[in-house]
Amino acid sequence: MQDVIIVFNSGSSSLKFTVYDTADSQKATVLLKGEIEQSPAGAHLHAKNHEGVALPPEDWSETGLDIFDHLFRWMEQFSGKGRVVAVGHRIVHGGADFLEPVKITPEVLHKLDQLTPFDPLHQQATLAPAKAIAQKRPDLLQIACFDTTFHSTIPRVARLLPLPRRYEARGVVRYGFHGISYSYIAQRLTQIDPALATGRTIIAHLGSGASLCALKDGKSLETTMGFSALDGLMMGTRCGAIDPGVLLYMVQEEKADWRALVQTLYHESGLLGVSGVSPDMRVLREMLAQDQASAQSQQIAEALSLFVYRIRQEIGALVSVMGGLDGLVFTAGIGEHDAALRQEVCQVLEWAGVMLDAEANRQNAPVISAPDSRVKVRVTPTDEEREIYLSVLKFL
Numbered sequence: 278m279q280d281v282i283i284v285f286n287s288g289s290s291s292l293k294f295t296v297y298d299t300a301d302s303q304k305a306t307v308l309l310k311g312e313i314e315q316s317p318a319g320a321h322l323h324a325k326n327h328e329g330v331a332l333p334p335e336d337w338s339e340t341g342l343d344i345f346d347h348l349f350r351w352m353e354q355f356s357g358k359g360r361v362v363a364v365g366h367r368i369v370h371g372g373a374d375f376l377e378p379v380k381i382t383p384e385v386l387h388k389l390d391q392l393t394p395f396d397p398l399h400q401q402a403t404l405a406p407a408k409a410i411a412q413k414r415p416d417l418l419q420i421a422c423f424d425t426t427f428h429s430t431i432p433r434v435a436r437l438l439p440l441p442r443r444y445e446a447r448g449v450v451r452y453g454f455h456g457i458s459y460s461y462i463a464q465r466l467t468q469i470d471p472a473l474a475t476g477r478t479i480i481a482h483l484g485s486g487a488s489l490c491a492l493k494d495g496k497s498l499e500t501t502m503g504f505s506a507l508d509g510l511m512m513g514t515r516c517g518a519i520d521p522g523v524l525l526y527m528v529q530e531e532k533a534d535w536r537a538l539v540q541t542l543y544h545e546s547g548l549l550g551v552s553g554v555s556p557d558m559r560v561l562r563e564m565l566a567q568d569q570a571s572a573q574s575q576q577i578a579e580a581l582s583l584f585v586y587r588i589r590q591e592i593g594a595l596v597s598v599m600g601g602l603d604g605l606v607f608t609a610g611i612g613e614h615d616a617a618l619r620q621e622v623c624q625v626l627e628w629a630g631v632m633l634d635a636e637a638n639r640q641n642a643p644v645i646s647a648p649d650s651r652v653k654v655r656v657t658p659t660d661e662e663r664e665i666y667l668s669v670l671k672f673l
């Protein structure tokens with residue numbers, strides 16, 4: 278019987294998992310990859326086997342079992358009767374206490390629960406699989422890996438917020454996120470491009486959530502998200518950095534309470550808010566390609582321009598923090614696939630030494646800068662699940 282490790286990479290709206298065979302542990306052999314879609318209508322599973330072949334979809338709506346009972350049963354059927362020896366989880370916020378991956382115990386779950394006000398969008402969603410499995414299989418080794426860990430190296434001046442001192446004592450400082458992805462990319466660069474791994478490199482993680490990391494000498498020096506995953510770049514449904522006076526206005530003029538602010542700033546802003554149509558980059562690109570004249574398409578075009586503008590601004594800030602730029606790496610859903618976005622971001626970065634190879638960029642090639650570009654620009658797919666898997670292995 279194979280020993281397998283399951284990795285959950287859950288986000289605000291999705292529950293993704295990967296099952297690894299531990300036989301040749303460092304190879305990280307994928308047996309299954311899947312996603313569970315949960316909606317008021319029920320739960321559905323879509324998965325692919327080790328060859329990337331889609332397995333029959335599962336509808337788990339109508340039975341009395343919960344999704345983790347379903348998942349464990351289903352896995353026994355498809356992963357060659359694998360024995361689950363450990364489960365790894367992406368947990369978004371580790372707060373001030375968790376600076377490394379940690380074994381999940383009831384005390385750890387309790388502490389992580391208390392960080393929910395720091396991230397109302399993700400914390401509960403990323404803890405849910407760990408809690409459910411702890412109930413069903415209390416003896417199973419579960420490991421939490423944090424989005425915040427990679428940024429434990431940012432200097433103190435970057436960690437502080439210019440607020441009264443009492444807030445620092447309560448943990449209201451800057452943490453940074455997407456660290457599992459940045460850690461993977463930093464490690465990958467040591468293999469494919471050592472100069473960027475040890476130089477001054479900006480990694481742009483552009484997915485539903487989006488942030489930039491200033492990587493210097495292989496470590497995070499600064500990042501655009503801060504106390505929460507709401508800061509920094511504009512995102513799918515989040516506003517990113519915003520004048521706090523706007524919040525005061527909402528509270529005073531609209532009598533907005535905490536719930537209303539969470540709804541507006543986390544769920545209704547960003548690409549969705551400005552376009553008025555969708556948070557999804559692919560959908561926006563397709564709509565714009567079909568029609569450029571309507572009022573709606575003007576709004577979509579403005580949303581895309583603002584998204585690009587905010588990325589350019591924040592790149593400028595990070596170049597200044599690092600004292601220069603040697604490399605720029607695009608990753609995550611938008612970063613890996615949207616050539617037009619990369620082109621728009623890079624075309625004003627000539628001052629920083631960026632020159633794109635238009636054809637390489639169109640093809641999502643691994644290196645998309647021109648041969649004589651002073652700054653190397655790369656497209657490097659991220660793999661948060663693999664990073665979590667390797668962390669879990671260290672506990673076995």
Ligand SMILES: Nc1ncnc2c1ncn2[C@@H]1O[C@H](COP(=O)(O)OP(=O)(O)O)[C@@H](O)[C@H]1O
Binds near residue numbers: 513557
């Ligand atoms: N081919 C593509 N072109 C443009 N955008 C894409 C493409 N594929 C995925 N995306 C975008 O990537 C985003 C999702 O990124 P992803 O890293 O999968 O996010 P998350 O892990 O946060 O759910 C969505 O906005 C999606 O439209």
Ligand SMILES: CC(=O)OP(=O)(O)O
Binds near residue numbers: 289424486
């Ligand atoms: C931290 C964060 O924003 O994560 P995601 O991109 O999964 O929303």
Ligand SMILES: [Mg+2]
Binds near residue numbers: 288484485
């Ligand atoms: Mg993601």
